[in-house]
Amino acid sequence: MVLVSQTQVREVVENALKRLYLADQQIEFSLIIERPRDEGLGDVAVPCFELAKRLRKSPKIIAEQLREEIVSNYSHIEVSAVAGYLNFFWNKEAFIIQNIPSIDSSYAKNTVLANEKIIVEFSGPNTNKPLHLGHMRNNALGESLSRILRVAGADVFKVNIVNDRGVHICKSMLAYQLFGENKTPETMNIKSDHFVGDFYVKYAQWEKEHPEAEEMIQTMLTAWESGDKDTIDLWKLMNHWAVSGIKETYDRTGISFDKIYYESETYKLGKDIVLRGLEQSVFFKAEDGSLRLNIEEITPAETKSEETPTKVFLRADGTSIYITQDLGTAVARHEDFPFHRMIYVVAHEQKRHFEILFYALKQMGYPWADHLYHLSYGMVNLPDGKMKSREGTVVDADDLLDTLTEQAAIAADSAHRKGESDNTHDVASKVALGALHYFLLQINPVKDMVFDAKESLSFNGNTGPYLQYTYARIAGMLRKSEASELLRMPECDLSLLQDPLEWCLVKILVDFPSYTAKAAMEYSPSIIAGYLYDLAKIFNKFYTDLPILREENKSLALARLTLAKKVMDVLGQGLHLLVIPVVERM
Known part of the structure; x- marks a missing residue:
């Protein structure tokens, strides 16, 4: 056998495992296949550490025994055992000829989540303010993860919950009543969600000197819940302003949803579930009249007190709270889209909220509750500290994108990369979005970050613009080649790719589907970001060190040009997965 694919490696190792240890048994686990850190050790490696746990043997011994078994059955396979790893070497010429032609515009696809139905909830804006930098990380994570899950074979349903009711919404409304003077976003020439957000900030300033503010807000909330016409009319008007402005930002940044839920329509959904749970003794009625859930089982010992820890799900007056709404919305979503798993993309500050929500759904007997997942992500801070919406110190998403676009145009000009296209603003806006999304996604989601x-805008190093420039560089080279005789040659001889740099580039290209699969299984776009940066680094060294269009051997030049085109295909797919637009001319 001549090894040219990971599928073959898996088959060879599984057969050896069965012969040595697992005769007549099904192998009910996936072998990990990775690239060795030291390329001198091999082209692909199978670590034996998980096998060691299952077989209760040393990984070093397992690797050595597997190697002997493989060599004795496959004389043409080059394999070594080093420190608990099985290291394989590809047959270079066969590997290149077999794999490079298969790289196309759908090469990212894999099947690790085939036939799975997955809901991804993300964004969750409030209708009292525009989107800010924190929302941008949430949006980028949710959209990117959804795209990654789709190429892994999943049927993905993207949802959003818009928080359009409650005390915080009433604050903007009250401020408009006090200071609005019937102004509109149009009369003030202000983007509509910014217009609403300005009143939220005004309320925060006004309430400091007006102790009656809290009572006025509660009166307004009561009027809203009782359906008071004037209050509802104002609420609808300001919500329209906020939602339409937020949608503009979604459109600008490539974010979309299959369904948008509104809290005003869902906040009562959980009430019937809690009442039914009371009949089933899942919830209980406390002395104060509220309906509660005993959460002692999921409360860490170090945080327990003498009183049994509980969580309110319905107030004594029968009104619901936020977790009650989430309870009902989860059930409604399963009815809308019977999922195999649902992923909530929400900041780590809500970790406890989701622990209790998932526990409540399990106690209610919903079988799908075991397949809910909170993708907890860290906060985005500024060099001088945290952002605060009420004080108007957040980094507004639109303002940030405008600033990045201006700076991208300046950076491109100073780097002598002014666009060939007349539409330089369009190029700069794409570079700005690429800079923002890459910066937000390159880090593991769980980590806090400083933006x-x-x-983020550098054209050198681990950035979005660097990847976009690499793509544009290849696109430019392909445009130049159109007039040359290269593309008129009858066939491309890929066996001419013998240089170590070419071989390195071929191997990382072929790895792309394994990285998209890994990113899907780990819910981490940062895996794609890291892969693309490595690919771009290797390509740019290849481009610098080895002539392509200037290569005298035209057959070799065509092979190298073909390899560059494959890099562009993979880069384009990877950038799409990271919600980064490609730039053809830079």
């Missing part, structure tokens, strides 16, 4: 605008 550095200047660093």
Whole structure:
């Protein structure tokens, strides 16, 4: 056998495992296949550490025994056992000829989540303010993850919950009543969600000197819940302003949803579930009249007190709270889209909220409750500290994108990369979005981060613009080649790709589907970001060190040009997965 694919490696190792240890048994686990850190050790490696746990043997011994078994059955396979790893070497010429032609515009696809139905909830804006930098990380994660899950074979349903009711919404409304003077976004020439957000900030300033503010807000909330016409009319008007403005930002940043839920329509959904749970003794009635859930089982010992820990799900007056709404919305979503799993993309500050929500759904007996997942992500801070919406110190998403677009145009000009197209603003806006999304996605979601605008826009190093420039460089080279005789040659001889740099580039290209699969299984777009950066680095060294259009051997030049085109295909797919637009001319 001549090894040219990971599928073959898996088959060879599984057969050896069965012969040595697992005769007549099904292998009910997936072998991990990765690239060795030291390329001198091999082209692909199978670590034996998980096998060691299952077989209760040393990984070093397992690797050595597997190697002997493989060599004795496959004389043409080059394999070594080093420190608990099985390391394989590809047959270079066969590997290149077999794999490079298969790289196309759908090469990212894999089947690790085939036939799975997955809901991804993300964004969750409030209708009292525009989107800010924190929302941008949430949106980028949710959209990117959804795209990654789709190429892994899943049927993905993207949803959003718009928080359009409650005390915080009433604050903007009250401020408009006090200071609005019938102004509109149009009369003030202000983007509509910004217009609403300005009143939220005004309320925060006004309430400091007006102790009656809290009572006025509660009166307004009561009027809203009782259906008071004037209050509802104002609420509808300001919500329309906020939602339409937020949608503009979604459109600008490539974010979309299959269904948008509104809290005003869902906040009562959980009430019947809690009442039914009371009949089933899942919930209980406390002395104060509220309906509660005993959460002692999921409360860490170090946080327990003498009183049994509980969580309110319905107030004594029968009104619901936020977790009650989430309870009902989860059930409604399963009815809308009977999912195999649902992923909530929400900041880590809500970790406890989701622990209790998932526990409540399990106690209610919903079988799908075991397949709910909170994708907890860290906060986005500024170099001088945290953002605060009420004080108007957040980094507004639209303002940030405008600033990045201006700076991208300046950076491109100073780097002598002014666009060939007349539409330089369009190029700059794509670069700005690429800078923002890559910076937000390159880090593992669980980590907090500090956003550095200047660093994000660099055309060198681990940035979105660097990847976009690499794509544009290849596109430019392909445009130049159109007039040359290269593309008129009858066939491309890929066996001419013998240089170590070419071989390195071929191997990383072929790895792409394994990285998209890994990103899907780990819910981490940062895996794609890291892969694309490595690919771009290798390509740019290849481009610098080896002539392509200037290569005298035209057959070799065509092979290298073909390889570059494959890099462009993979880069384009990877950038799409990261919600980054490609740039043809830069």
